[in-house]
Amino acid sequence: MTGPLAITLGDPAGIGPEVILGAWLRLRREGRAPPAFVVGGPELLRQAAERCGIDCPIVPIAEPAEAMFAYAAGLPVMAGLDGPWHPARPSPDGARLALASLQWGAKFALSGVASGLVTAPVAKGALAEIGWDYPGQTEFLADTCGRPYRDAVMMLAGPSLRTVPITVHVALAEVPGLLSAELIIHKARIVAAGLARDFGIASPRLAVAALNPHAGEGGQFGDEDAAIIAPAIAALQAEGIAAFGPVPGDALFTPRARSGYDAALCMYHDQALIPLKALEFDEGVNVTLGLPIIRTSPDHGTAFDIAGQGVADAGAMAAAIVMAAEMAAARERAGA
Numbered sequence: 211m212t213g214p215l216a217i218t219l220g221d222p223a224g225i226g227p228e229v230i231l232g233a234w235l236r237l238r239r240e241g242r243a244p245p246a247f248v249v250g251g252p253e254l255l256r257q258a259a260e261r262c263g264i265d266c267p268i269v270p271i272a273e274p275a276e277a278m279f280a281y282a283a284g285l286p287v288m289a290g291l292d293g294p295w296h297p298a299r300p301s302p303d304g305a306r307l308a309l310a311s312l313q314w315g316a317k318f319a320l321s322g323v324a325s326g327l328v329t330a331p332v333a334k335g336a337l338a339e340i341g342w343d344y345p346g347q348t349e350f351l352a353d354t355c356g357r358p359y360r361d362a363v364m365m366l367a368g369p370s371l372r373t374v375p376i377t378v379h380v381a382l383a384e385v386p387g388l389l390s391a392e393l394i395i396h397k398a399r400i401v402a403a404g405l406a407r408d409f410g411i412a413s414p415r416l417a418v419a420a421l422n423p424h425a426g427e428g429g430q431f432g433d434e435d436a437a438i439i440a441p442a443i444a445a446l447q448a449e450g451i452a453a454f455g456p457v458p459g460d461a462l463f464t465p466r467a468r469s470g471y472d473a474a475l476c477m478y479h480d481q482a483l484i485p486l487k488a489l490e491f492d493e494g495v496n497v498t499l500g501l502p503i504i505r506t507s508p509d510h511g512t513a514f515d516i517a518g519q520g521v522a523d524a525g526a527m528a529a530a531i532v533m534a535a536e537m538a539a540a541r542e543r544a545g546a
Contacts, residue, residue, distance in 0.1 A: 212542060213325040214277040214286070215246035215534050216318045219311040220330025222251065222293060223300040224512025225522035227258040230330060231266045232524030233531055234285045244535035246328070247277035249315040250291030250307065257295040262520035274323045288314075297518025305336040312347060316354045319503040325538040326504030327351075328530050331512045345379060348498050351505055360393075361500040363400045365473065366482060366509055367533065368490025371463070372473040373482035374401050385478045386434055389421065394442035394475065401473055402451050404499030407544060408537040409472075417462060417471035418443050418455030419481060425456045439477075463489075483509075492525035495533050504537045506530040 220226030230248060237243035248255065252270045259266050267284030271277055277286040291314070293307045312332070318324035329347050337344075344350040352362035365374045376397055377388050398416055405414035418439060420426065426435040439456040446453040454471075461467060462474055463485040476482035486494050486509065494509035508526030516522055 212538070213245075213323055214274060214281070215244060215326045215328055215531065215538070216274065216315040216324035217246055217248045217328045217531065218315040218330055219248065219251045219254070219308060221300060221308045221333045221336060221512050222254055222304045223296055223298060223517060224331055224333065224514055225517050226330030226512065227251065227255055227295065227297075228262050228264065228518070228520065229508065229522050229524040229527040231255060231259050231262070231264045231285065232522070233528035235264060235266045236524055236528050237531065242532060243281065244531065245278050245281050246531060246535075247271060247274055247281070247286035247288060249311040249318070250288050251293070251311070252287040252289055253292050254295045254307075255285070255287055258297070258518075261295070261297075261518060264520075274318055298514050300333050300336045300512075300514060302336070302340050305333065305340050305342075308332050309337060309340070309342065312350065313354075316351055316503070319505070320355065325542075326506070326534040328527075328534050329505065329507040330527070331508065331510060333512050333514075347507070348505075351498060351501060351503070355501050355503060357501060360396065361400065363397050363404070363499040365401065365404070365497045365499055366486040367495045367497050368486060368493050368529075371468055371486055371489055373486050374473055374475050375477075375479050375482040376475060377478050379479065382478060382480075386421065386432070389434060389438050389477060391438050391442040391445065394418070394439065395445055398442070398446050398451060398453060398475055399449075400500040401475065404497075405472055408497075408499070408504065408540050410540045410543070411472050413452055414473065415471045416446070416451065416453040417457050417467070417474045418453055419462050419474060419476045420456035420458050421477045423458065423460075425458050492523050493529045494526055495530045497533065497537075504534055504541070506534040506537070
């Protein structure tokens with residue numbers, strides 16, 4: 211690995227601090243902790259560890275390179291960016307700390323000082339109150355990397371399933387009008403390239419979900435599958451991408467079906483996230499494909515309602531850290 215991973219704090223009033231601590235402790239015990247550091251919050255994390263009973267030593271560092279050596283003694287945390295820990299009490303100050311951590315983490319990843327970026331959950335409403343003008347962290351990172359939003363493709367990944375929503379945070383009624391063959395082709399290309407570069411899958415197999423029940427049933431339940439999705443699949447196949455479908459959504463996620471593809475391209479948000487969360491909730495990772503940097507995140511939110519109680523499951527954060535490290539290693543092997 212060329213450098214340590216950068217882990218952002220997320221909203222400090224949420225479960226971010228405690229799942230970062232819990233994930234690090236779990237990975238250390240299992241002998242799987244990669245070189246990494248948290249972007250800010252050494253005193254905040256000390257308070258969280260003490261309150262939640264997490265035995266995770268905090269090692270303040272002055273610069274990311276120190277993490278390569280400091281992580282043997284505990285969790286390296288960048289000094290100079292900090293604040294008080296007030297679980298379940300989101301505030302403008304907490305949002306500013308979350309944003310600063312994200313901004314610095316992105317800079318470290320872009321400069322190559324960090325080999326990848328793992329982002330803890332943020333509260334979009336709290337960020338909006340301090341002037342944040344992005345739908346989410348993914349769009350912020352695309353902008354920071356100088357890429358259009360449409361090139362930042364969200365993939366949800368777990369041990370047995372990877373899904374990609376073609377349309378994301380839009381009303382269900384808007385989905386048919388937003389779908390186009392060009393959009394499906396564009397995202398499928400990015401997914402295929404990302405699976406090859408970051409996951410070492412030489413010839414990725416992409417299952418493409420149908421929009422309508424029974425893939426439209428010959429036009430009885432809508433014509434989008436025949437008019438939009440099928441031509442997109444044909445175009446991808448002509449390019450040499452192993453895409454197939456449209457596969458009816460009720461048949462796409464059975465154990466037998468999942469063994470036949472490396473990622474499922476879904477037409478709308480819940481079509482992609484419901485099966486992933488049903489199967490991999492505690493290990494689900496949000497991966498951003500299409501950017502020059504590696505970015506992963508646990509597939510859950512801030513969970514203010516349980517923050518500070520010591521009950522948050524750190525499994526998804528641990529999985530996000532491990533996946534980022536594996537992606538960085540895959541890029542290094544490929545010379546990317």
